[in-house]
Each structure stands twice: as C-alpha cells, then as structure tokens.
Amino acid sequence: xxxxxxxxxxxxxxxxxxxxxxxxxxxxxxxxxxxxxxxxxxxxxxxxxxxxxxxxxxxxxxxxxxxxxxxxxxxxxxxxxxxxxxxxxxxxxxxxxxxxxxxxxxxxxxxxxxxxxxxxxxxxxxxxxxxxxxxxxxxxxxxxxxxxxxxxxxxxxxxxxxxxxxxxxxxxxxxxxxxxxxxxxxxxxxxxxxxxxxxxxxxxxxxxxxxxxxxxxxxxxxxxxxxxxxxxxxxxxxxxxxxxxxxxxxxxxxxxxxxxxxxxxxxxxxxxxxxxxxxxxxxxxxxx
Numbered sequence: 549x550x551x552x553x554x555x556x557x558x559x560x561x562x563x564x565x566x567x568x569x570x571x572x573x574x575x576x577x578x579x580x581x582x583x584x585x586x587x588x589x590x591x592x593x594x595x596x597x598x599x600x601x602x603x604x605x606x607x608x609x610x611x612x613x614x615x616x617x618x619x620x621x622x623x624x625x626x627x628x629x630x631x632x633x634x635x636x637x638x639x640x641x642x643x644x645x646x647x648x649x650x651x652x653x654x655x656x657x658x659x660x661x662x663x664x665x666x667x668x669x670x671x672x673x674x675x676x677x678x679x680x681x682x683x684x685x686x687x688x689x690x691x692x693x694x695x696x697x698x699x700x701x702x703x704x705x706x707x708x709x710x711x712x713x714x715x716x717x718x719x720x721x722x723x724x725x726x727x728x729x730x731x732x733x734x735x736x737x738x739x740x741x742x743x744x745x746x747x748x749x750x751x752x753x754x755x756x757x758x759x760x761x762x763x764x765x766x767x768x769x770x771x772x773x774x775x776x777x778x779x780x781x782x783x784x785x786x787x788x789x790x791x792x793x794x795x796x797x798x799x800x801x802x803x804x805x806x807x808x809x810x811x812x813x814x815x816x817x818x819x820x821x822x823x824x825x826x827x828x829x830x831x832x833x834x835x836x
Contacts, residue, residue: 550664550665550799552576552577552578552579553577553587553588553591553664554663554664555576555577556573556574556576556577556584557661557662557663557664559572559573559576560573560599560600560603561603561661564600564603564604564607564626565604565607565625565626565627566627567627568600570584570585570596573596578834579804579834580804580806582805582806582807583798583804583805583806584596586794586805587794587798587799587805589794590791590794590795591664591794591795592662599659599662601637601641602641602659603659603661604626604627605626605637605638605641605642605659606641606656606657606658606659607626608622608623608625608626608634608638608646609638609642609649609656609657609658611625611626612638612646612649612650613649613650613653613656615650619631619634619635619646619647619650622634622646623635634646635647641657641659642654642656642657643657644656674776674792674793674796674797675776675777676774676775676776676777676797677774677775678772678773678774678775678803678831679726679772679773679774679775679828680770680771680772680773681725681770681771681772681773682756682770683767683768683769683770684725684754684755684756684768685754685755685756685757685759685765685766685767685768686731686733686750686752686753686754686765686766686768686809686811687719687722687752687753687755687759687760687763687764687765687766688719688730688750688751688752688753688763688764689707689711689715689719689750689751689752689763689764690748690749690750690751690752690764690766691703691704691707691748691749692746692747692748692749693707693746693747693749694745694746694747695737695738695745695746695747700783703749704732704749707749707751708751711751716730716751718760718763719751719752719753719763720753722753722755722757722759722760723753723754723755724754724755724756724757725754725755725756726754727754727775727811727813727826727828728754728813729753729813730751730752730753730813731750731752731753731754731811731812731813732749732750732751732811732812732813732814733748733749733750733751733752733766733809733810733811733812734747734748734749734750734809734810734812735747735748735750735766735808735809735810736748750764750766750809752764754811766809768808768809769808771806771808771830771832772830772831772832772833773811773828773829773830773831774793774797774803774828774829774831775826775827775828775829776789776793776797776826776827776829777824777825777826777827778824778825778827779822779823779824779825780822780823781821781822781823782814782816782817782820782821782822782823783823785822785823785825786812786814786823786825786827789825789827790810790827793827793829802833802834803831803832803833803834804831804832804834805829805830805831806830806831806832807830808830809830810827810828810829810830811827811828812825812826812827812828813825813826813828814826
C-alpha cells in the first residue's frame with residue numbers, strides 16, 4: 549500500500565503544471581477516490597488539495613525568483629487564469645506577493661515533497677471487529693458544526709447542552725441495536741476534511757424502528773463496519789483513535805473506507821477527564 553501511495557505522490561510531482569485528477573491518484577494507489585482522500589489527509593496531516601496547492605506554489609516560487617518568465621507566464625504555467633489570482637495564492641503561502649519577491653529576492657516558504665514510509669512504534673495492538681449490519685436509521689438531533697481535529701469542539705458542546713433532558717430520554721429510549729444508547733455521529737463531511745470545514749453532527753441513537761416525526765432522522769443502508777475500542781483521556785483518546793485507524797489499521801488490512809456516517813459511542817467518566825469509546829467506521833473489503 550505504501551509503495552502505491554508513493555507512486556501516486558510521484559505522479560503529483562510529474563503533473564504539477566497540469567490538472568491533477570484524484571481519480572488518477574486513486575487508480576495508481578489501487579483504492580477509491582473517497583478512501584485515498586481520507587488516507588492522505590490522515591497520513592499527511594493536511595488535505596490533498598492543500599498539499600498540491602503548496603507544492604505548486606513552491607515550484608512557482610522558484611520560477612518567480614529565477615526571473616526568466618513574466619509573472620503572467622508563471623501564473624498560467626501553474627494553473628492560474630490571471631496574475632491577480634496567482635498573486636493572492638502566492639501571498640497566502642509565501643507571505644509576500646510575487647512582484648515584491650522578484651524585486652527584493654525575499655525568502656519564500658517551501659512545501660517539501662512528501663513520501664511515506666512505515667515506522668514501527670511500540671508493540672501495542674489495535675482491538676477491532678468487523679460487523680455487518682442491516683439497514684437502520686439514525687434518530688435524534690442534528691446540527692451543522694465546524695470540524696475540530698483536537699480538543700473540545702465548542703459548537704458541539706453548545707449543541708448538546710441545548711437539548712433538554714426530556715428529549716434526550718425520548719431519543720435514548722428508541723435505541724434497539726448496537727451500538728447501544730446515545731451515540732455521536734459525523735456525516736456529510738467535506739472531502740478534504742480541513743480544520744474548520746463543516747459536517748453534520750448527530751446526537752442520537754441507532755434504531756430499526758420508525759422515527760418520530762418531530763426528531764431528525766437519517767436512513768443508513770446495510771453494510772460492513774469496522775469497530776474499534778479505546779480508553780483514555782477525553783477527548784484526545786477518541787480523536788487519536790480515528791487518526792490511528794487511518795494511519796495504522798487501514799494500511800495493514802484488506803479494507804478501505806466507504807461513504808457513510810462515522811459513529812462513536814463514548815462513555816465519559818464522572819469527572820470528565822477520561823472515557824471509554826467505540827468507533828464505528830463504514831468499510832468495504834478490498835478485492836485483490
């Protein structure tokens with residue numbers, strides 16, 4: 549898998565001055581576009597689109613300083629339709645406009661070319677199971693919130709606090725299958741999963757029954773799920789589990805992620821410092 553990922557990275561380098569299609573990268577990596585975006589973001593720590601943008605503007609920076617082409621020629625060469633659009637993007641990465649950089653020989657910021665390699669860390673193992681579920685519904689309350697990679701998410705905290713106890717009790721009573729009880733669900737995320745991008749957050753339950761009309765509901769098709777468990781500091785343990793699933797488990801197992809809601813069942817300690825958690829990720833088996 550890592551060898552294929554590095555071939556995809558080489559493809560990016562060869563085509564920085566062209567339109568790069570995620571479908572081509574996924575085909576080289578022998579996976580789906582959806583899973584490639586997810587895996588890259590987890591491994592690289594940034595969205596695929598951001599990495600490509602930074603690499604293009606790193607190469608463009610060398611062209612700007614070389615002074616052999618006009619700034620418009622440099623802009624067009626690197627996929628920008630106008631000198632103004634190129635200048636804005638250039639300034640966002642380098643902190644200085646291309647004209648000023650050329651005049652003054654300013655120091656620029658470089659995004660190094662990435663490659664991936666396997667690093668063995670410790671001797672711990674990940675506990676997981678594979679579950680096949682019939683179609684079900686998520687029922688509860690939903691809110692559109694910004695994505696936060698680490699630490700508490702203020703928007704989610706405020707949303708949950710705004711649900712009264714009576715409504716929470718009614719929702720919890722609808723749970724009739726695993727994962728049992730109140731669950732937290734992320735769905736409809738942006739492909740690049742950038743910090744601050746928005747997602748649908750659900751505070752609800754998994755049920756096979758008919759949802760009440762006054763509650764939000766999301767039908768979920770039958771499928772396969774990889775289920776992981778963890779215990780530790782809250783909320784870091786849950787957030788790190790998601791990272792470890794994509795950086796450690798997927799590269800070592802014959803599965804890939806598929807579109808669908810990601811479900812976590814979290815039980816926080818009385819003092820709010822630790823938690824036991826179960827993470828359900830929709831997956832499909834990779835056929836060799």
